[in-house]
Amino acid sequence: MLPKLLEFIKTRQSEIVLAISVVLIAVIAFASGRISTIGRLNYPLEIKYAPAAITKTEPSPKENKAAIDLRVVASKNSTLYHFLWCSGAKRIKEENKITFNNEQEAQSRGYKLASNCEK
DSSP, X not given: OHHHHHHHHHHTHHHHHHHHXXXXXXXXXXXXXXXXXXXXXXXXXXXXXXXXXXXXXXXXXXXXXXGOOOOEEEETTOSEEEETTSHHHHHSOGGGEEEESSHHHHHHTTOEEOTTOOO
């Protein structure tokens, strides 16, 4: 078996060298392309074309201070309160939800503002 393999390699030596060369060149080109992008990752992301249909369901509290609903909600199972626009407020089940008219009312009952919620 080994002598037949050696005979095959000797007769096809130029094709084998060519195939190995092509594979090595492809691997080197791919690796150098990956390496060359490492230095270019420090620039900020720039969006040139915004999608046409962007809709907002709720006003951002920082954009429109007059339209802010300052009520806060808390869970019966927690000591934290959330503003209505915070993600934590949306995760509280309705049967566990306690609503306060403002922050002071929630604080007077011993609740603290959740750390992932901003005014």
